[in-house]
Amino acid sequence: MDTLIHSLRDITIRRISVSEMDNNVYLLTSKESGAQLLIDAADDLAAIQGLLTDAAADTSATPKLALIATTHQHWDHVRALPGLVAATGAKTAAGTDDAAALPVPVDVPLDHGNIGNFDGFDVTAVHLRGHTPGSIALVYQDPDGPAHIFSGDSLFPGGVGNTQKDPVRFAQLIDDVSARLFDVYPDETVVHPGHGKPTTLGAERPHLKDWRARGW
Template identity: 40%
Template structure:
């Protein structure tokens, strides 16, 4: 049986460069009735654990290490025994939130994670953060983009550790090359598709200058 996708929204704060903002985050759970994988354990380990409904958690995957995407990861790992996985380029950001608890494993470009018989390929997509990754699941016609690509454009690049030309390169080379029907499941806000976002690349380039 092919895995399915569950979604919940959690609320908390995002803090960086001395500012703090209220945010709602998307938490994505990929799995079947037996096992699951969590993408971005944001804010509320209790709510995520309830959504797992007793399924075995194989991994907690961090699309990047801004605090609003990782703040509940250690607590969820402690309850479930699942490893926390992060691209090593985001360790400086991780340590701002969890200085005394390292991730359990590394993510690398091209790495494949399997849950419930479904393959997710890690795409390193720096720009919003140095170690930002997306997870592409062709069997589900889905890509989980964290804060790299949203409905309407790229993730923010106005704060530390971010770079606008880099995120544009990541989106153009790693995401807009995916099939147009691929559903983009984002870190915040509504989902979209690759086909809906692809025509706007030039607008984003113009906006960035």
């Protein structure tokens, strides 16, 4: 299976799906420097190591996993995290309000608007409260094309993430997704969710009012 989903000007984006819950694991690799960001070491360490091996073809430099970022604390997004940290020695990042719940120490706590500088690309953290207190999305702005949002479980095709029928949590999540994603980024922005298939903000934007009205 080809794991490469986007070859952009400065980076590649690779993806695999792992576990019985169809968790997406994403890997961004700088074409020039080989610096890498992995998003959500969800499960299946061997498959993730295979993803890293695949990405060696994306750069003429020596690949180096600089950071493992976790979009939120839920167990299905962190099952391979301890093993991957042990195998690679990479630093870890997660939303500040979720960091204490992760199974490894978090080296880089992320708050809204924090920018991660990698050798060859930058990624911006967007705090999306509601699915969990510290859920974050990570946004890569392609210089030659649309932005790419790695939304974790906060935004999917067809709706926002599960807030367990809590109206307060739902209101917080739909407000954050609206103000911090839909009001900031244009329609062509690509959304890479924590499970399932990608979408765009343009495909989802017409349905925001319906989501708010239905309450989930």
